[in-house]
Amino acid sequence: MVKSIKDVITLNNGVEIPQHGFGVYLITDEEKAYKAINKALEVGYRAFDTAQFYENEPLLGKILNESSLSRDELFITTKVANYNQGYDSTLSTVEQSLKDLRVDQLDLLLIHWPSKKRFFETWRAMEKLYNEKLVKAIGVSNYEIHHLEELISNSDIKPVIDQVESHPYLIQQELKDYVDKNNIAFQAWSPLGRGAVLKDPIIKIIAEQHNKSIAQVIIRWHLQKGNIVIPKSITPSRIEENADVYDFALTEEEMKIIDALNRAERTGDDPDSIYFQM
Numbered sequence: 001m002v003k004s005i006k007d008v009i010t011l012n013n014g015v016e017i018p019q020h021g022f023g024v025y026l027i028t029d030e031e032k033a034y035k036a037i038n039k040a041l042e043v044g045y046r047a048f049d050t051a052q053f054y055e056n057e058p059l060l061g062k063i064l065n066e067s068s069l070s071r072d073e074l075f076i077t078t079k080v081a082n083y084n085q086g087y088d089s090t091l092s093t094v095e096q097s098l099k100d101l102r103v104d105q106l107d108l109l110l111i112h113w114p115s116k117k118r119f120f121e122t123w124r125a126m127e128k129l130y131n132e133k134l135v136k137a138i139g140v141s142n143y144e145i146h147h148l149e150e151l152i153s154n155s156d157i158k159p160v161i162d163q164v165e166s167h168p169y170l171i172q173q174e175l176k177d178y179v180d181k182n183n184i185a186f187q188a189w190s191p192l193g194r195g196a197v198l199k200d201p202i203i204k205i206i207a208e209q210h211n212k213s214i215a216q217v218i219i220r221w222h223l224q225k226g227n228i229v230i231p232k233s234i235t236p237s238r239i240e241e242n243a244d245v246y247d248f249a250l251t252e253e254e255m256k257i258i259d260a261l262n263r264a265e266r267t268g269d270d271p272d273s274i275y276f277q278m
């Protein structure tokens with residue numbers, strides 16, 4: 001049951017993650033970041049998704065540290081950048097991420113993209129960080145089924161999450177079925193399709209019927225599907241709008257109508273094309 005922005009999903013190692021978090025990709029301007037992140041906190045967001053690649057870990061760390069919330073009320077995710085993959089570089093750069101984010105322990109650490117050359121090296125380093133309790137949970141991002149199979153069958157620890165591009169134009173049903181079956185949570189990046197889905201005429205009709213915006217309907221659709229979502233905006237009114245999705249529900253019929261919009265259309269890179277280059 002989707003009830004509030006405080007709802008959590010229990011990961012396969014028992015750690016709880018808010019189902020509805022806030023993405024901070026491209027939020028690097030200090031003034032805008034303060035406004036956006038403080039607005040997100042004000043409207044109830046407690047989970048923040050950053051990455052070494054986003055180059056805003058120090059800024060996010062500073063803003064969250066200055067907030068009135070205690071560390072255990074927040075859920076912070078970061079990701080090992082492609083250029084930092086490898087055993088030693090994962091260990092040393094995650095140590096830097098912890099310093100930059102001003103925390104002793106990360107809630108969730110992900111591998112940003114699958115790497116062919118350093119596939120296991122990076123994961124072994126993450127298993128060490130997990131065993132040393134420097135991270136509460138470890139997972140992956142942009143892993144296809146074959147990447148997950150390779151990882152699971154050759155590792156001690158199973159990833160808790162696969163964070164992948166997903167929105168009504170790219171549902172990734174086969175991958176979702178696979179992770180569901182393997183008790184790995186499905187987290188949707190670019191949940192609004194980076195704006196692409198926001199003009200969809202069919203979702204517009206559904207949105208009008210509920211007196212909600214298209215963005216709100218898409219976020220609600222993700223939540224009702226059980227996806228973890230991390231929409232991003234730097235505009236305070238949109239941040240508020242994106243959090244205000246708990247006073248209506250989509251019917252089964254409406255969920256099916258939105259599911260039928262899938263056209264396997266990516267806005268970002270295909271993991272298999274980037275995979276072979278690293």
Ligand code: NAD
Pocket residue numbers: 022023024025026049050112141142163164188189190191192193194195198213215216230231232233234238239241242268
């Ligand atoms: P998104 O789908 O969240 O779309 C964001 C864009 O949609 C905004 O820039 C804004 O222009 C628009 N928008 C947001 N709310 C709106 C509203 N209410 N009305 C109208 N327009 C609105 O896309 P994203 O930023 O790419 O993804 C969200 C987060 O996912 C990122 O911040 C990041 O944390 C994560 N991400 C991860 C990966 C990965 O490889 N793991 C890749 C991309 C993004």
